[in-house]
Amino acid sequence: MTVPLLPGPTPSRDDAEVASYLGAPPRLLADVEAALLDRREPVTPAQAYALAELDIDAPFADGDGDGTVLDALLALAHRVRVAWTSDEVALESIVSGKTGGCPEDCSFCSQSSAFDSPVKPQPLLTVDEVIVAATDAQEQGASEFCIVYAVRGPDDRLMANILELTAAVHEHTAMSVAVSAGILTPEQATALRDAGVVKYNHNLETARSFFPSIVSTHSWDERWATLDLVREHGMEVCSGGIVGMGESATQRAELALELASFRPSETPLNFLNPRPGTPLAARSPLSPRQALHAIALFRLVLPWTLLRLAGGREIALRDLQGAGILGGVNGLIIGNYLTTLGRSPQDDVRMLADLDVPIRALQDVL
Numbered sequence: 001m002t003v004p005l006l007p008g009p010t011p012s013r014d015d016a017e018v019a020s021y022l023g024a025p026p027r028l029l030a031d032v033e034a035a036l037l038d039r040r041e042p043v044t045p046a047q048a049y050a051l052a053e054l055d056i057d058a059p060f061a062d063g064d065g066d067g068t069v070l071d072a073l074l075a076l077a078h079r080v081r082v083a084w085t086s087d088e089v090a091l092e093s094i095v096s097g098k099t100g101g102c103p104e105d106c107s108f109c110s111q112s113s114a115f116d117s118p119v120k121p122q123p124l125l126t127v128d129e130v131i132v133a134a135t136d137a138q139e140q141g142a143s144e145f146c147i148v149y150a151v152r153g154p155d156d157r158l159m160a161n162i163l164e165l166t167a168a169v170h171e172h173t174a175m176s177v178a179v180s181a182g183i184l185t186p187e188q189a190t191a192l193r194d195a196g197v198v199k200y201n202h203n204l205e206t207a208r209s210f211f212p213s214i215v216s217t218h219s220w221d222e223r224w225a226t227l228d229l230v231r232e233h234g235m236e237v238c239s240g241g242i243v244g245m246g247e248s249a250t251q252r253a254e255l256a257l258e259l260a261s262f263r264p265s266e267t268p269l270n271f272l273n274p275r276p277g278t279p280l281a282a283r284s285p286l287s288p289r290q291a292l293h294a295i296a297l298f299r300l301v302l303p304w305t306l307l308r309l310a311g312g313r314e315i316a317l318r319d320l321q322g323a324g325i326l327g328g329v330n331g332l333i334i335g336n337y338l339t340t341l342g343r344s345p346q347d348d349v350r351m352l353a354d355l356d357v358p359i360r361a362l363q364d365v366l
């Protein structure tokens, strides 16, 4: 019998050690660099908390001249990304298999039926629709296609739709298929794996300590249990979160450390895009520099992961998308998100060409 991986305790914050690092940012960055690049070890919890709590606008002088702490963080995050992954960026397209009408009450989500949001329930995606979306995505350079359902978890009808659409994408494209459909049973995980679903997305969303402020209809531990099931069934774990919901810098580090303890192969990083009608509608998005800080933090705490910029990146990063790519990111969701418009895939492909960053070729994922 496989013993489920229970959520470990959130790494505690050693206040004295964190304070000592915050008083000496050059020492913090030197220690982080030595761990990640010289010894190829993950950062310590104290280093992660200090990285999250740094004053990014403070001056920082190094051998390349004067800049800010943020400049130094991004440069280190880029070196770590290249050393632990590669210089390539992987593109993924997502499509909504079921939009709106979700019974859960995630405060950031316009697809929840708990809020009076303009997003109304739509019929399930059809095979013809998924073939058009998937072939378009492949032509635009995507190597992975993710079908996302706004549900607590799939019922029999939804499972039939997932399996039908997965088969259609396999038949008509060479992309790998990922699915996101909420909380799974063991039987459903088996069926997805047997259908050739390579990766399952289920975001932890936010730190365990902040989760009850954001969601009341299910728990963080239930999310963790589904990640455990996905891993146990041999699918890759894709799990990340959303930043800018009112969590503290410390809680941002908590989320990164909690994710790191599970070692997801992919980590989508979403930025709050306040949606009308949701409880977070009036919250201001992160500034571009705060968003870049979060990117560098997640890269340094999760050095092996495919760190993918996801929803809200246009709102939070604005014109600094390229700085994110050179600050630790190695994946992009291209095209539109589930309920919001993204920028055009052509703009992203041109940006990567301008930055001289190669796109991961389709054959590399087969």
Ligand code: SF4
Pocket: 102, 103, 104, 105, 106, 109, 110, 111, 112, 149, 150, 151, 152, 182
């Ligand atoms: S985030 Fe997912 S589970 Fe939560 S309300 Fe939205 S669709 Fe439902």
